[in-house]
Amino acid sequence: MKIALLGYGKMGKTIERLAEERGHEIVYRIKGNIDNFDLSNIDVAIDFSIPDAAFKNITTCFEQQVPVISGTTGWLERYEEAADLCRKYNAAFIYASNFSLGVNLFFELNRQLSKLMRSFPEYKVAIEEIHHTQKLDAPSGTAITLAEQILENSEKKGWKLDGTDENEIPVTAKRIENVPGTHVVSYDSPVDTIKIEHIAHSRDGFALGAIIAAEWLQNKKGVYSMKDVLF
């Protein structure tokens, strides 16, 4: 594939290394305005940029019929608008708050566990995420996905960062030097605690998942998720 990297930071550079190992070509490493680039020969754009740039990056690609993989977090209030534009331009799009296989398995575990715990209100649910100190958004996109999955099977009204209201899922975000991404979902009762945890050892899992998604999206039209790619 001929790839345009939208964002050439920690993730862009990891994707470059793994994509080249798989025989793909990085044509552009874009760190600023996408309008200055001719995308006509690009097979896929992979966006790991910043929250303020993601929507413009993604929709510019749709207008030019370039399939898009996006992992940028912190812009999701405009996701439905982006998905509508993808359909309008007959383009192709996959967004995931986390592209790693391990986290997508963890998502399925979280769904199952939340169904099981629905009948046991004495267990209080909480989410914790830990990331490196350069991260711009909090809580992480992955923590928000975990909270949304739990809400599908719960009486809680929503989630809140550092929340203390019993009716909301409390989410804690910690920032520690060099941590690629750790997520914990815990259920605490007066007598014990149940925990599930995913620890990323590097960014390779996120990057490989994004490349696999890009390969899968070739010659497809429409809006898909990592569930379509992996399961």
Ligand SMILES: NC(=O)C1=CN([C@@H]2O[C@H](COP(=O)(O)OP(=O)(O)OC[C@H]3O[C@@H](n4cnc5c(N)ncnc54)[C@H](O)[C@@H]3O)[C@@H](O)[C@H]2O)C=CC1
């Ligand atoms: N979905 C997933 O699996 C994962 C998502 N992420 C998310 O990906 C994003 C990027 O993460 P990192 O690479 O760690 O950040 P980073 O800060 O290392 O890189 C961001 C890059 O975007 C560039 N940039 C700024 N304005 C831009 C624009 N208008 N167009 C294109 N690029 C622009 C910056 O110059 C920088 O090179 C974050 O939102 C992060 O939360 C990170 C890891 C995994």
Ligand SMILES: O=C(O)C1=N[C@H](C(=O)O)C[C@H](O)C1
């Ligand atoms: O910014 C990061 O680094 C990460 N961001 C994603 C998120 O917000 O969930 C995914 C991963 O945890 C790393």
